[in-house]
Amino acid sequence: MTTHLDETATAYAPEQPARLDWARHAPEVYKAMVRLDAAARQGLDPKLLELVKIRASQINHCALCLDMHSKDALAAGESVERIVQLGAWEESRHFYTEKELAALELTEAVTVLTEGFVPDAVYERAARHFDEAELAQLIAAIAVINAWNRFGVTCRRTPGHYQPGQYK
Template sequence: MTTNTQQNDAPAGTPADSHADALPAGGGYAAEHPARLVLPEHAPEVYKAMVRLDAAAHKGLDPVLVELVKIRASQLNHCAFCLDMHHKDALAAGESVGRIVQLSAWRESRHFYTEKELAALELTEAITLLTEGFVPDEVYERAAEHFDEVELSHLIASIIVINAWNRIAVTCRSVPGRYTPGQHKGHSA
C-alpha cells in the first residue's frame, strides 16, 4: 500500500455507501467487514516511520514501475486494501487498465511490459515469496542488468516496504474501497 492503511481513509463506522462508486450497480453485496485495528491511532510513531521509509524507498524510481511492483506484491499477499489503493494510483499515474489486469499473469503476458519492468516483477515475486527458494542469483542478476546499484537498492527497499504495508493492512483488516488517487501524497503505503 502506498503509505497508509485504512487509518487515513474514512473513519471506522463510515457507511459502506461512501465507496459505492467502486461497486457495480444492483446491490446485494456482502456486508463490509470492520477494521480490526487502526494502527496510526495506536502506534502513530511507527506509522509515521513507515510513511517516511516508503517515501525514501521509491525515491528516484519511475512512479508507474513502483505502482506495478506494489500491485504485484499486494496480489501475492492477498492485500485487498493495497490493491485498491495502488491500482487507483497506477491509473492516475497514466498506467493502462490492460497492463494492470494482466499483472497477475505477467509471465504469460510478457509482451505487455518492458524488459526492465519484467525484471522488477520477477524480483518482486522472489522477495515477496522468500519461502519458495530465496532470491535466486539469476533473478537478482537480471534486475541488476536493468537498474544501477542506487536504483536497485531503492527497488529492493520499495518491495520490502510494500510487503510490510501488506502485512499491516491484512493483519489490521484495513477496509478497501474508500481510497482516492493521491489521497496520501507525501505518504506512501
C-alpha cells in the same frame, strides 16, 4: 453497500470492519513507515513502482493496497490492461518492458521467500536493468510494500474508500 450498475441496484456483502486502527495506536511506527515509503520511492519510475506495489499486494492478498495502488497507477497514466494482466505477467510478458519484467520477477522473489533467498539469476537479471542505486531503491520499495501489506492484512484494513494521491 449498494452500487448501481446498468441502472440496477446490486446488493453486495457488507464491509468487514477493520480489526485495529494500528496507525492510531502506534503513531510513531506509522509515521516512520510513511517516511520509509517516501525514501524508498526516490529515483524510481512512478508507474513501475505502482506495478511492483500491485504485484506484491496481489501475492500478499492485501485488498487495501490493491485498491490504493491500482487507483494510483491509473492516476499516473497506467493502462487498465497492464494492471489486469499483472496477476498473470509471466503468461502476458508482451505487455511489459524487459526492465518491468525484471522488477516483477524480483518483486515475487523478495515477497515469497520460500527458498529462503532471492535466486542469483533473478537478482542478476534485475541488476542488468537497474544501476546499483536504482536497484537498492527497488529492493527498498519492495520491502516497504511488503511491510504495508502485512499491516493491512493483519489489521484487516478495508478497501474501496481510497482516492488517488490521498496519502502522498
